[in-house]
Amino acid sequence: xxxxxxxTTRGATKLALAAVFMFSxxxxxxxxxxxxxxxxxxxxxxxxxxxxxxxELEEDTSRLVTIQFDVSMNQGMSWHVKPEMQVMxxxxxxxxxxxxxxxxxxxGEMVGQAVPSxxxxxxxxxxxxxECFCFDNQTIAAGETVNMPLxxxxxxxxxxxxxxVTLSYTxxxxxxxxxxxxxxxxxxxxx
Amino acid sequence: MSTVAAGxxxxxxxxxxxxxxxLFTTNHKDIGTLYLWFSFIMFLIGGVMALVxxxxxxxxxxxxxxxxxFNSMTTMHAIMMIFGVVMPAxxxxxxWLIPMMIGxxxxxxPRMNNWSFWILPFAFAxxxxxxxxxxxxxxxxxxxxxxxTLQTGDALPFVILSMHFxxxxxxxxxxxxxxxxxxxRAPGMTLMKMPLFVWTWLITAYLLxxxxxxxxxxxxxxxxxxxxxxxxxxxxxxxDPVMFxxxxxxxxxxxxxxxxxxxxxxxxxxxxxxxxxxLFGYASMVYATGAIAFLSFIVWAHHMFTVGMPxxxxxxxxxxxxxxxxxxxxxxFNWIATMWRGSMTFETPMLFALGFIVMFSIGGFSGxxxxxxxxxxxxxxxxxxxxxxxxxxxxxxxxxxxxxxxxWLPKWCGNMYSEGLGKTHFWLSTIFVNLTFFPMHFVGxxxxxxxxxxxxxxxxxxxxxxxxxxxxxxxxxxLFLVLVIKAIRSGNKATSQVWEDxxxxxxxxxxxxxxxxxxxxxxxx
Ligand code: HEM
Ligand SMILES: [Cu+2]
Numbered sequence: 001x002x003x004x005x006x007x008t009t010r011g012a013t014k015l016a017l018a019a020v021f022m023f024s025x026x027x028x029x030x031x032x033x034x035x036x037x038x039x040x041x042x043x044x045x046x047x048x049x050x051x052x053x054x055x056e057l058e059e060d061t062s063r064l065v066t067i068q069f070d071v072s073m074n075q076g077m078s079w080h081v082k083p084e085m086q087v088m089x090x091x092x093x094x095x096x097x098x099x100x101x102x103x104x105x106x107x108g109e110m111v112g113q114a115v116p117s118x119x120x121x122x123x124x125x126x127x128x129x130x131e132c133f134c135f136d137n138q139t140i141a142a143g144e145t146v147n148m149p150l151x152x153x154x155x156x157x158x159x160x161x162x163x164x165v166t167l168s169y170t171x172x173x174x175x176x177x178x179x180x181x182x183x184x185x186x187x188x189x190x191x
Numbered sequence: 192m193s194t195v196a197a198g199x200x201x202x203x204x205x206x207x208x209x210x211x212x213x214l215f216t217t218n219h220k221d222i223g224t225l226y227l228w229f230s231f232i233m234f235l236i237g238g239v240m241a242l243v244x245x246x247x248x249x250x251x252x253x254x255x256x257x258x259x260x261f262n263s264m265t266t267m268h269a270i271m272m273i274f275g276v277v278m279p280a281x282x283x284x285x286x287w288l289i290p291m292m293i294g295x296x297x298x299x300x301p302r303m304n305n306w307s308f309w310i311l312p313f314a315f316a317x318x319x320x321x322x323x324x325x326x327x328x329x330x331x332x333x334x335x336x337x338x339x340t341l342q343t344g345d346a347l348p349f350v351i352l353s354m355h356f357x358x359x360x361x362x363x364x365x366x367x368x369x370x371x372x373x374x375x376r377a378p379g380m381t382l383m384k385m386p387l388f389v390w391t392w393l394i395t396a397y398l399l400x401x402x403x404x405x406x407x408x409x410x411x412x413x414x415x416x417x418x419x420x421x422x423x424x425x426x427x428x429x430x431d432p433v434m435f436x437x438x439x440x441x442x443x444x445x446x447x448x449x450x451x452x453x454x455x456x457x458x459x460x461x462x463x464x465x466x467x468x469x470l471f472g473y474a475s476m477v478y479a480t481g482a483i484a485f486l487s488f489i490v491w492a493h494h495m496f497t498v499g500m501p502x503x504x505x506x507x508x509x510x511x512x513x514x515x516x517x518x519x520x521x522x523x524f525n526w527i528a529t530m531w532r533g534s535m536t537f538e539t540p541m542l543f544a545l546g547f548i549v550m551f552s553i554g555g556f557s558g559x560x561x562x563x564x565x566x567x568x569x570x571x572x573x574x575x576x577x578x579x580x581x582x583x584x585x586x587x588x589x590x591x592x593x594x595x596x597x598x599w600l601p602k603w604c605g606n607m608y609s610e611g612l613g614k615t616h617f618w619l620s621t622i623f624v625n626l627t628f629f630p631m632h633f634v635g636x637x638x639x640x641x642x643x644x645x646x647x648x649x650x651x652x653x654x655x656x657x658x659x660x661x662x663x664x665x666x667x668x669x670l671f672l673v674l675v676i677k678a679i680r681s682g683n684k685a686t687s688q689v690w691e692d693x694x695x696x697x698x699x700x701x702x703x704x705x706x707x708x709x710x711x712x713x714x715x716x
Contacts, residue, residue: 008299008374019404027439028410030423040503052662074427075338113427129518177420178210 012165013088059093060156061119066090067127070168071100077173078139079104081111092156095130102138105147113137114169123165126155137174214309217301218706220287220603225308227596228281230276231672233315237271238665241664244660247644248654248674259643262330262613263322269333273450274357275315275517277584280592281453282307282364285392287603289368291697292386294377295714298368306361314356321346321353332642333557335410337424337432342573347420351410358403365399368392368411376694379715380581383474386695390477391456398445398452402486406442409435433498440491448487451551451583454591455612457524458544460695462526465541466533467692472525479518496567505564512562519555523548539613543594546586546621554582557632572642575635581628583673585664586621593671600675601689605703606628606682613675619667626660 067090069083081102090096101105104110118124129135133148140146154165206212210303243264247255256264284351286304298304311652320326321472326344329335341351342420372385372393385393412423413435422428424435463470470476478618526548535541552650557579561567570576593616599605629655635641648653685702696713698702 004374006371006400011373012300012303012366012370015369016362019362020399021404022401023404023408026405026438026441027412029405029408030412030434033434033437075342081230108396115426121501169427172425174427177422177428 002178008143017028024158036103038039038126041090044188059091059158061091063152063156064089065092065162068164069098069100071165072168072170074170074172077112077171078106079171081169081171090154092126092158093152094173095153096148096153097151098147099147099149100133100143101145101147102140102171104140104142107142109141110140110173111137111175113172115156117167117168117170119166122159126158126162127167128155130185134169162174210635215295215305215653217305219290219298219301219304219708220300220704220706222304222308223285223287224603226279229308229311230280230283230592232239232440233271233279234438237268237276240268240271240669242661242665244268247648249658250648250655251648252652253645256644257478258644259327259330262332262642263328265642266329266331266333267318269323270318270329270354271315271444272584273333274354274361275311277450277588277592278357278361281392281450283360283512284388284453284457284592284599285596286370287362288599288697289371289389289392290375290600291370291700291708292389292695293375293380294696294709295375295708296710297370299375300338300367302539303363304367307360307367310356310360310363314353314360317349317353317356321349322347334443335413335435336439337413337416338638340413341424343405344681350483351414354406354410358407361399362403363595365396365403366706368396369400369686372396377712377715379634383477384715387459387470387473387476387480388453391452391480393450394480397488398449398484402442402445402449405438406446409438409442409617412438430653434497436495436498436707437492440494441488443494444491445484445487448483448578448581450588452483452550454547454661455480455590456592456593457546458526459522459596461540461544462529464598464690464693465538465544466530466535468529468533470525470692471528471531472521475521476525479491479521482518483515486511486518490515493562493564493567496564497571509562509564516555516559521655523555538597539608539610539617540594540598542614542617543590543597546617547590547594550586550590550624554579554584554587555579557582569638570635572640573635574639576640577630577712578628578635580629585628598690599697600678601685602700602702602704604679604681606678607685607689608674608678608682612670612677616634616667616670616674618665619670623660623663623667627657627664628660630654630656637689640683681707 069086070086071081071083072081073081079102081100084099084101086100116129116134118127118133123171129150131149131151131153133150138146138148144152152167159164183190213221216225218626238597239265243256244261247261286298289295324345326346328346329340329343329350331340333341340347345444372389376385382390399619412421416425416430422430424430424432426432450647459470459476469654490508490512492504493512496505496508538547557575559568561576562578597608597613634646634650634653639646688698689702689703691699696715699713700708
């Protein structure tokens with residue numbers, strides 16, 4: 001009987017450990033999805049897109065693709081941002097530069113982060129950003145307006161059926177997080 | 192509650208009216224009873240929430256409740272019904288039945304059993320209390336998608352904490368089931384001799400242990416995103432809200448099988464009894480259950496066809512999902528083959544089991560339609576999805592639970608229930624459940640979105656029907672309550688076997704079943 005009891009306890013402990021493992025596995029899923037997408041090539045990153053090496057690629061003057069610039073503010077973000085150009089006609093293989101202007105009409109300094117998204121999905125990895133305000137967070141002083149540059153190129157291998165690409169940015173207010181980080185930095189520096 | 196079988200040397204249970212008996216009990220039957228009553232109470236509360244939703248949707252326009260409250264009703268209704276009704280009811284059935292079915296005296300871990308039940312009332316009290324907090328209850332849907340869910344007011348940490356408790360309770364329940372099934376079987380009760388209810392529960396328990404912690408992880412990430420500055424799902428900090436959906440549905444799809452597998456076990460017990468033939472294809476039933484459980488881990492993204500997955504992903508999840516229809520089809524085939532040329536009678540448990548087979552299959556078919564990635568772009572987040580999951584869950588899981596109660600009630604309380612009332616309950620439930628949910632297919636296909644308190648005029652008639660059906664269904668369940676109370680109090684005495692051709696160890700015990708089941712292991716033929 002006691003043999004049975006200890007067997008039960010051992011079994012139950014193993015199961016409890018399995019549950020604990022699965023809890024960590026939930027967290028592990030976050031990096032695992034990235035690893036999986038990288039391995040299978042289902043998703044790509046900006047760095048990889050740049051690695052497609054613009055130098056090798058010829059400008060394709062026979063082709064004109066329309067690119068639309070769009071922007072929106074996430075909830076609670078009070079900046080006024082607009083693209084210099086709403087639409088451009090571009091040749092794949094050539095680097096273009098444009099900018100977005102952003103103004104902070106509040107009374108305090110704010111930090112924002114832009115997150116890009118490209119439609120259609122098929123065009124995603126062919127839109128190469130060589131310089132972008134979205135690579136870093138942006139700080140704007142109270143009442144200031146700044147022009148934020150963006151340089152990009154369409155890879156000439158862009159599928160032929162794609163003639164219209166939309167590049168859209170969403171701006172997030174990260175003032176709070178950024179200041180927390182700064183505080184942490186200064187605490188560390190002090191030590 | 193009952194007299195103890197002659198010759199039983201164990202302690203008598205304390206009086207059923209003593210609170211201490213119920214608080215401290217470690218007896219599997221007492222705990223099973225607690226779970227089942229708890230589930231019924233939650234069923235009434237969740238049902239009232241559903242009726243608030245249907246009342247608002249009776250006519251187009253906003254008339255009874257404000258949209259925020261409406262949304263918190265849809266959210267809470269789902270949480271109540273899934274975590275408070277179906278899961279506890281199955282655990283209650285497991286507690287009552289598994290020891291009796293495998294010839295064991297009790298569950299393997301009786302003290303933990305007590306804990307896993309008593310966590311629940313606190314968890315749900317906390318969940319319900321959020322309705323009175325600043326900013327109202329959770330209103331972003333039971334799927335808790337960020338960023339919407341992160342806009343919940345003061346309620347959020349309480350919602351998450353209470354869901355942690357619910358998860359803890361079901362993990363403990365699951366560990367107990369596995370430990371019982373693996374260690375407490377009577378000599379000779381080999382795995383492949385176990386009744387299918389035990390098999391389906393064993394597999395369900397493994398699913399629970401595997402996925403409830405993943406949900407716990409996901410909602411903890413929500414919590415830290417909101418209060419501790421992490422950015423799991425926050426795009427500004429490099430996270431991705433779609434990541435939450437992947438984590439949630441990695442839990443969520445196995446969860447829907449947690450909500451249905453034990454019903455397969457119930458139906459597989461009832462059909463042979465009333466067809467008076469052994470179950471057709473026992474082994475294939477076991478393997479089909481295992482196959483469904485395995486497949487349930489690789490189909491989750493069929494809930495996310497519209498998030499912008501790569502084509503390869505859409506195709507993989509589409510085909511994997513359609514594959515689940517194969518083992519599910521095997522089950523339905525076996526049930527029908529069991530009845531083929533049987534001498535069938537149609538007592539109430541059989542009626543509910545038959546209703547289950549027919550209406551669960553309807554839900555399975557709409558599931559197959561939703562599994563087609565290209566058309567899901569149209570169906571997603573419409574009432575068609577609502578129709579689908581209500582067909583698999585209400586005339587599916589809930590009917591199976593009701594069937595189980597009718598089938599085993601005489602064994603539990605020693606008295607037969609009133610067959611007339613039972614049949615009335617069945618027919619009213621069946622008519623109203625279809626009146627409620629069938630029209631939702633039509634409005635869904637025509638484009639009525641889910642989780643919105645108002646709708647376009649052309650959907651009015653079907654919505655009116657659905658609301659009438661919902662009230663009819665809700666009221667019919669009060670009949671069930673009356674019937675059960677009557678059977679507990681009085682009624683014809685049940686024999687040990689109760690049903691003419693019932694097979695299984697539980698039917699060798701006297702009715703009502705003695706407080707301690709098999710103090711000496713029974714002989715297995
Ligand atoms: C043949 C088997 C099944 C298939 C092929 C299937 C397929 C699907 C698909 C593709 C969806 C997503 C629809 C959308 O959001 O656009 C879905 C939703 C759902 N299914 Fe199933 N399903 C099946 C069986 C079940 C079962 C047995 C249950 C539970 C007992 C269930 C419960 C649900 C629930 C609750 C949802 C909605 C979740 C939500 O968004 O709130 N399904 N099903
Ligand atoms: Cu699913």
